Amino acid sequence: TQTVTDAKAVKVPTLPDAQKVTEVTHWTDRLFSFRMTRPASMRFRSGEFVMIGLMGDPDPKTGKQKPLLRAYSIASPSWDDELEFYSIKVQDGPLTSRLQHIKVGDEIILRPKPVGTLVHDALLPGKRLWLFATGTGFAPFASLLRDPQTYEDYDEVIITHTCREVSELTYGATLIESLKTDELMDELIGAENLAKLRYYPTTTREQSPKMGRITDLMRDGTAFADLGVPQPTPETDRAMVCGNLAFNLEIKEMLEGYGLEEGANSDPKHYVVEKAFLD
Numbered sequence: 001t002q003t004v005t006d007a008k009a010v011k012v013p014t015l016p017d018a019q020k021v022t023e024v025t026h027w028t029d030r031l032f033s034f035r036m037t038r039p040a041s042m043r044f045r046s047g048e049f050v051m052i053g054l055m056g057d058p059d060p061k062t063g064k065q066k067p068l069l070r071a072y073s074i075a076s077p078s079w080d081d082e083l084e085f086y087s088i089k090v091q092d093g094p095l096t097s098r099l100q101h102i103k104v105g106d107e108i109i110l111r112p113k114p115v116g117t118l119v120h121d122a123l124l125p126g127k128r129l130w131l132f133a134t135g136t137g138f139a140p141f142a143s144l145l146r147d148p149q150t151y152e153d154y155d156e157v158i159i160t161h162t163c164r165e166v167s168e169l170t171y172g173a174t175l176i177e178s179l180k181t182d183e184l185m186d187e188l189i190g191a192e193n194l195a196k197l198r199y200y201p202t203t204t205r206e207q208s209p210k211m212g213r214i215t216d217l218m219r220d221g222t223a224f225a226d227l228g229v230p231q232p233t234p235e236t237d238r239a240m241v242c243g244n245l246a247f248n249l250e251i252k253e254m255l256e257g258y259g260l261e262e263g264a265n266s267d268p269k270h271y272v273v274e275k276a277f278l279d
């Protein structure tokens with residue numbers, strides 16, 4: 001007997017909410033970013049996340065295919081015509097084992113219902129904004145750092161990014177560098193506003209100019225001495241946190257220790273937290 005081997009002969013279901021990939025960049029063997037079309041009707045606030053994914057494998061019994069979706073922070077700012085995402089590649093991850101192979105022109109499913117807490121609306125006005133990221137937790141800040149409001153609302157913006165290795169900092173470092181050299185950014189945000197931005201990258205498992213977890217560097221005062229700023233206080237400081245679970249819990253406790261309280265969309269306060277995506 002002959003089974004159908006010609007892929008073209010198999011009826012491919014049309015994807016619901018499909019968008020087209022426009023750009024893929026591999027940063028390391030474990031990290032990549034990609035851009036895709038944005039539905040004209042889709043609105044979001046910088047820092048929010050959406051569900052994206054691919055069509056899953058057919059169910060062995062019914063042959064039916066269901067979308068395989070995960071929450072991904074939107075890394076592009078709300079004014080951008082396209083959507084950008086920053087992702088880890090997990091070799092046995094249900095979604096990222098496949099997503100890492102996407103090419104320009106491929107379709108990705110997008111549920112255009114953005115939500116999330118890492119938004120300006122969830123914070124009370126303040127003087128200094130801290131953005132604390134580990135690993136792919138940089139993604140929502142890639143959006144917020146390209147949003148003029150981030151600078152208009154504060155006198156100072158400090159982004160910290162802790163990764164295991166130096167190469168894992170590249171996506172963030174490249175983005176921050178581009179803010180200062182890109183003409184469009186200069187026009188949209190302005191040199192005066194961009195001068196408010198401070199970048200504090202650290203690594204934990206490979207030699208770099210600043211070694212250590214940001215939590216330890218804050219606890220022993222190193223980070224504050226390096227940056228020349230005092231410990232956060234509820235009067236002046238606001239924070240957004242996005243990283244792995246252990247990091248989120250630890251820094252949350254530290255922020256509470258400084259007297260900061262967790263805010264929400266409906267009840268803005270001093271800091272907000274979100275978990276970085278892990279397949």
Ligand code: A2P
Nearest residue numbers: 134135162163164204205213215244246247250
């Ligand atoms: P470390 O190498 O000491 O575990 P991961 O890749 O595992 O998500 O970790 C990303 C970065 O977050 C790593 O540099 C890791 O440091 C750091 N990290 C992990 N847990 C914590 C924590 N509880 N507090 C601060 N940083 C953390």
